[in-house]
Amino acid sequence: MKTIVITLILTTAxxxxxxxxxxxxxxxxxxxxxxxxxxxxRQPNRYQAYNELAIALAHRARETGDTSYYRQAxxxxxxxxxxxxxxxxxxxxxxxxxxxxxxxxxxLAEAHALNRVTPDTVLVWGYMAQAEAALGDYDKAxxxxxxxxxxxxxxxPAYLVGASLREDWGDISGALDFFNRALQETxxxxxxxxxxxxxxxARLDRLSGSFDAADALLQRASGEFPGYYLTAEECARLRxxxxxxxxxxxxxKKRNQSFPSLQSRYLLAEALxxxxxxxxxxxxxxxxxxxxxxxxxxxDNDNRELVLYYTGRGQRDxxxxxxxxxEFGRRHDVWTLDAYAWALYSNRQYDxxxxxxxxxxxxxxxxxxxxxHAASIAAATGDxxxxxxxxxxxxxxxxxxxxxxxxxQKGNRGK
Amino acid sequence: MFSKLTSIRALAVAxxxxxxxGLCASQDATTRTIQSLxxxxxxxxxxxxAYDALGAAYIQRGRETADASYYExxxxxxxxxxxxVSSDPxxxxxxxxxxxxSMSEHEFEDALGWAQDALALGSxxxxxxxxxxxxxxxxxxxxxxxxxxxxxxxxxxxxGGRSSGLAYEHDSRVAYxxxxxxxxxxxxxxxxxxxxxxxxxxxxxxNVAWSDYQLGEICFKSGDLGxxxxxxxxxxxIDPNSYRNFAGLGxxxxxxxxxxxxxxxxxxxIAVVPYPxxxxxxxxxxxxxxxxxxxxxxYDLIEFMGKLNPVNQRLFYRELALFYADHDLKLEESVGLAxxxxxxxxxxxxxxxxxxxxxxxxxELEACEAMKHALALGTKDPVLEFHAxxxxxxxxxxxxxxxxxxxxxxxNPHFHVLYADQARRTLAQISTGEPRTAFCRPWARxxxxxxMLQR
Numbered sequence: 001m002k003t004i005v006i007t008l009i010l011t012t013a014x015x016x017x018x019x020x021x022x023x024x025x026x027x028x029x030x031x032x033x034x035x036x037x038x039x040x041x042r043q044p045n046r047y048q049a050y051n052e053l054a055i056a057l058a059h060r061a062r063e064t065g066d067t068s069y070y071r072q073a074x075x076x077x078x079x080x081x082x083x084x085x086x087x088x089x090x091x092x093x094x095x096x097x098x099x100x101x102x103x104x105x106x107x108l109a110e111a112h113a114l115n116r117v118t119p120d121t122v123l124v125w126g127y128m129a130q131a132e133a134a135l136g137d138y139d140k141a142x143x144x145x146x147x148x149x150x151x152x153x154x155x156x157p158a159y160l161v162g163a164s165l166r167e168d169w170g171d172i173s174g175a176l177d178f179f180n181r182a183l184q185e186t187x188x189x190x191x192x193x194x195x196x197x198x199x200x201x202a203r204l205d206r207l208s209g210s211f212d213a214a215d216a217l218l219q220r221a222s223g224e225f226p227g228y229y230l231t232a233e234e235c236a237r238l239r240x241x242x243x244x245x246x247x248x249x250x251x252x253k254k255r256n257q258s259f260p261s262l263q264s265r266y267l268l269a270e271a272l273x274x275x276x277x278x279x280x281x282x283x284x285x286x287x288x289x290x291x292x293x294x295x296x297x298x299x300d301n302d303n304r305e306l307v308l309y310y311t312g313r314g315q316r317d318x319x320x321x322x323x324x325x326x327e328f329g330r331r332h333d334v335w336t337l338d339a340y341a342w343a344l345y346s347n348r349q350y351d352x353x354x355x356x357x358x359x360x361x362x363x364x365x366x367x368x369x370x371x372x373h374a375a376s377i378a379a380a381t382g383d384x385x386x387x388x389x390x391x392x393x394x395x396x397x398x399x400x401x402x403x404x405x406x407x408x409q410k411g412n413r414g415k
Numbered sequence: 416m417f418s419k420l421t422s423i424r425a426l427a428v429a430x431x432x433x434x435x436x437g438l439c440a441s442q443d444a445t446t447r448t449i450q451s452l453x454x455x456x457x458x459x460x461x462x463x464x465a466y467d468a469l470g471a472a473y474i475q476r477g478r479e480t481a482d483a484s485y486y487e488x489x490x491x492x493x494x495x496x497x498x499x500v501s502s503d504p505x506x507x508x509x510x511x512x513x514x515x516x517s518m519s520e521h522e523f524e525d526a527l528g529w530a531q532d533a534l535a536l537g538s539x540x541x542x543x544x545x546x547x548x549x550x551x552x553x554x555x556x557x558x559x560x561x562x563x564x565x566x567x568x569x570x571x572x573x574x575g576g577r578s579s580g581l582a583y584e585h586d587s588r589v590a591y592x593x594x595x596x597x598x599x600x601x602x603x604x605x606x607x608x609x610x611x612x613x614x615x616x617x618x619x620x621x622n623v624a625w626s627d628y629q630l631g632e633i634c635f636k637s638g639d640l641g642x643x644x645x646x647x648x649x650x651x652x653i654d655p656n657s658y659r660n661f662a663g664l665g666x667x668x669x670x671x672x673x674x675x676x677x678x679x680x681x682x683x684x685i686a687v688v689p690y691p692x693x694x695x696x697x698x699x700x701x702x703x704x705x706x707x708x709x710x711x712x713x714y715d716l717i718e719f720m721g722k723l724n725p726v727n728q729r730l731f732y733r734e735l736a737l738f739y740a741d742h743d744l745k746l747e748e749s750v751g752l753a754x755x756x757x758x759x760x761x762x763x764x765x766x767x768x769x770x771x772x773x774x775x776x777x778x779e780l781e782a783c784e785a786m787k788h789a790l791a792l793g794t795k796d797p798v799l800e801f802h803a804x805x806x807x808x809x810x811x812x813x814x815x816x817x818x819x820x821x822x823x824x825x826x827n828p829h830f831h832v833l834y835a836d837q838a839r840r841t842l843a844q845i846s847t848g849e850p851r852t853a854f855c856r857p858w859a860r861x862x863x864x865x866x867m868l869q870r
Contacts, residue, residue, distance in 0.1 A: 028535075048498045055502055089501060096502075123503045155504045156537020185541070187534040
């Protein structure tokens, strides 16, 4: 599941040694943290420095994958608001942190409140767009994203939000165009930002089957921000798609040495399974399950993967449905709709499954797994026309994803 | 004078940006703008855009008066703007203005940092690349500056290509880079292009006049006095108070040996903005014409302006160093000033000034090393060639000295009110004088005898 975070860049003290390349300097967020702390040493009551510190800390969370930075960011915001209650930048920074923590409902509510105060702030519209998309209201997300673009044509946050929405709608080339524009405007020192965009573009190329292009982009991303965990994860996925499963295992194991996420744990289990390390894969899945279950009710969960796990090798269809329903109660984005539909299907509730998967497909997603699920569900409801259509779409994107269904079809024809 | 171009140019961006608040070259208009914004902010203290506009107005005031204390006021206003909004793309304007203030104060690394911060907000406005490029130019990073200026060509801009305003920013700056790289022809072509754009866009008079001045300078240094005349006159016709064009035309008149007119023009320039370099040029003219008392006044003005406040001191290191060296005054202090300048501004002209003051202090080998940096790009500037020629002469490299001095005079026989005559005298001496004995790598060959160097 992708996480889009608008990068907020701060003003702090001047960047000393700015002529050096990004690889010679500390990472951008780290520099800003240090600069903000320097200001606070001299001016401990400067609330704006606390705001900048908070944003830098949240940004550092994305740089490193270490989510404890969000807690530090919350503390910094608390200090800011104590010094200057209701200061706009502090409250806006809080929304940014909430988005990073995937607390979308709360982020949306606070963003709305800020928007009522100052309706022409591009970033607040961006937070609303992100939160609405994450919660599944793509119409409102689009409206907010359009406001971003209208307020300040060509701004990078708008391009990033727009790219994400275009991807959700299945407009891959449109998404790549926006990412490319954002990349063009990213200054050389913003190395993590550039790497993030390049990795996102690589993902789109991978999903479209353009593996060489994806590889080239990931090489660039690695050059921009060496050791970036998001790039490593995407590289691992690419290697799996290229059937270089051992390479994938190696990549993700290395990535997981530092702040492994639920997604990266699941990815490791998948990679091990594909590489034929059955016992190790089993252990990895169990590890994932334990961690994922501990966070079922938290905002930063990985319930989608957990549901897919339980409907597959986990063999706990009823538990899958319980978890999926709970997540569906919180959000209706395409990934949640897909997981819910699949859990319903696994529990033979085909009509309801069909209703939910149709909503997911209606958004326009270009994702092979979702389309493959749609094909299976449509077939289960007797709609062979839709089933074949979805299957064809899935195969065109990624033939491997639809293999089990294709095999089933052949078998049925044989009978 | 030309070496000051970059930091002055940076300010042109600040003037161009807040056209919505009606800034123009008139000091009265700027004062009214400041007062209006101050009144507005009393009623709407949360208006970050107004603080930004106020900062821009103070910057403009600083340009109009040459009083660096306005930059401090600009910083205060811009800081307040950024306290209110700093992470939204809308804050890019205030951060760009902070970069301009830093440029004005010759804090080039800070300027670069602010410009990069502005860009990092991703506002979609590539104009901070202009300031980034200016800062890099002043730091002597010409290649990086060129890369920054190329970013002003935004293929995804609202007009689907290079917007005209950005084309102006690009062309006027790249023209300077071309000049320092020895390509005067393309520099002139680009400046003409920039001027055409500026006029087509009806840019503020001061911006257009500044571009005329820049064109005039390039033409003058290239020896095309007709082009220089047309450019300076055009600048004055569009902005009758353009002190830069007064000074440029004054320099031209001095080159044409029309000294009384030159004096009057420099006096007009000083009446608008009393920059030390104008006073220094006027000093030389007064001395040439025998106006001793007037020369003394200019000297006092130079000393006063150069030491008005700490910011002014930093702004005029180069001009003071040059003046002292040219007139064999406070020579040790001139070395300190030149080194201070080089610490903050590592462009070819800072190296040139250092080379010149070292030469005047009799430190020829060090002067030679510094001059290498000044000439590294192949700039065709008769002043650089003159300085280099004089250093070579002192080192005994007569042929090289001859070549440099002749080149300086060939481009413009009156390229400088003092230097041109000195160049001629030195050339005459070279023909009859004895070579000196010293080394200056890598031009020197190891001596085979007791130190007599010949090429």
